[in-house]
Amino acid sequence: MAASAQISRLHPIISPPLASRKPLISFSRFSPSFRCLSSPLSLSRPKTLTKPSYRNRVRASIRKLSESESIPIAKVPEDLDASIPAAAGVYGVFDANGELQFVGISRNIASSVDKHRKTVPADLCFSVKVGPADTATATATATADRTVLQSAWKSWVEEHISATGKPPSGNLQGNYTWTGAPPDLRLTPGRHVSLTVPLEDLIDRLVKEHKVVAFIKGSRRAPQCGFSQKVVGLLESHGVDFVCVDVLDEEHNFGLREKLKSYSNWPTFPQVFAGGELVGGCDIISDLAEKGELKAILQK
Amino acid sequence: MASRAANVVLSRANRMRQTLQSALEASVLEIEDVSYQHAGHAGVKGDANETHFNVKIVSSKFEGQNLVKRHRVVYDLLADELKSGLHALSIVAKTPKEIGS
Numbered sequence: 294m295a296a297s298a299q300i301s302r303l304h305p306i307i308s309p310p311l312a313s314r315k316p317l318i319s320f321s322r323f324s325p326s327f328r329c330l331s332s333p334l335s336l337s338r339p340k341t342l343t344k345p346s347y348r349n350r351v352r353a354s355i356r357k358l359s360e361s362e363s364i365p366i367a368k369v370p371e372d373l374d375a376s377i378p379a380a381a382g383v384y385g386v387f388d389a390n391g392e393l394q395f396v397g398i399s400r401n402i403a404s405s406v407d408k409h410r411k412t413v414p415a416d417l418c419f420s421v422k423v424g425p426a427d428t429a430t431a432t433a434t435a436t437a438d439r440t441v442l443q444s445a446w447k448s449w450v451e452e453h454i455s456a457t458g459k460p461p462s463g464n465l466q467g468n469y470t471w472t473g474a475p476p477d478l479r480l481t482p483g484r485h486v487s488l489t490v491p492l493e494d495l496i497d498r499l500v501k502e503h504k505v506v507a508f509i510k511g512s513r514r515a516p517q518c519g520f521s522q523k524v525v526g527l528l529e530s531h532g533v534d535f536v537c538v539d540v541l542d543e544e545h546n547f548g549l550r551e552k553l554k555s556y557s558n559w560p561t562f563p564q565v566f567a568g569g570e571l572v573g574g575c576d577i578i579s580d581l582a583e584k585g586e587l588k589a590i591l592q593k
Numbered sequence: 594m595a596s597r598a599a600n601v602v603l604s605r606a607n608r609m610r611q612t613l614q615s616a617l618e619a620s621v622l623e624i625e626d627v628s629y630q631h632a633g634h635a636g637v638k639g640d641a642n643e644t645h646f647n648v649k650i651v652s653s654k655f656e657g658q659n660l661v662k663r664h665r666v667v668y669d670l671l672a673d674e675l676k677s678g679l680h681a682l683s684i685v686a687k688t689p690k691e692i693g694s
Contacts, residue, residue, distance in 0.1 A: 518631075519630075519631070520681065520683075558665065559664075559665070559668065560668050560672075560675045561668075561675075561680075561681050561682060571661060572661070573660055573661050573664065574664070575683070576660075576664070576683055576684050576685070577660045577661065577664065580660060
């Protein structure tokens, strides 16, 4: 497969320095986005950034993946600061065999690598190569342009695809090893806000906006029912890229439990939707998994 | 045919058996009350009494129906039970061909 075709199917992942789980009804998942940043990039571009020469200067200063030296990831926090810059840029994490597992971009590479070190198994997170964005040429008000970082990410991934024929496994859709699972979706901001559209419309929009949605009892990390837990487990173990909605959350999803039963004409939970249509509950999902058809049905 | 008064006394499992058997003419119909396995989990108000069942049905009426359709047929037949405290069903719905009989 051509490198560009492979890239468009990736889920470009930004490693946030701090993971702030804000409730979101929908978010774009098909382009690199800084949605989880604690200090969001200012969206109004200073005039200097639009000059092509500036962009070319910054892009040229992010070195290639193959030209960067490999920095081992220390086991102890103290060693980290010295070798890995706390700057914005692109980085690649290698496992103990020297294979590239993940390429990410970040506003603070050192902090992102530290987060991986704490959450990812040590044999996957062994050494890192960094490509800090050179901000020496930036003006006082400008930080590394978002698009510059995105194109640096793309070029590192393309470099890897040309060398090996496939993208790093940590960047594939449905792989949450490096970024954590997406937060559970909420239909409303809370009971204090009255609905301006019927709940059924919200449900309809939600299942059509996201490829795979699982309505479960409890949260993704803490399901409160054995059937829901089984479904979450099956979807994750098959590497399905999906979001969850907690039907027991009376604060953000008030009335969902009853409304969804009539919307889908299905009286029980969990309920898994793919491509806007009900696939079924735990029994059907388990059955599909046993037959080896699960991923095909959900990700067609 | 059991009278209405007798139905009230019959357990949920038996009511389900009557309904499913007459509608689906099942060659195999197994109903198991597993409510005790779910006692105390979220969403089960009060006692876990006749709330969760495993149902296995083999019926030629399922021919040509996909899984979602078969489950919906069963759910529709048991609509009254679902409104009156039946909480969850684990359904295995197969045709005689599929189980190789």
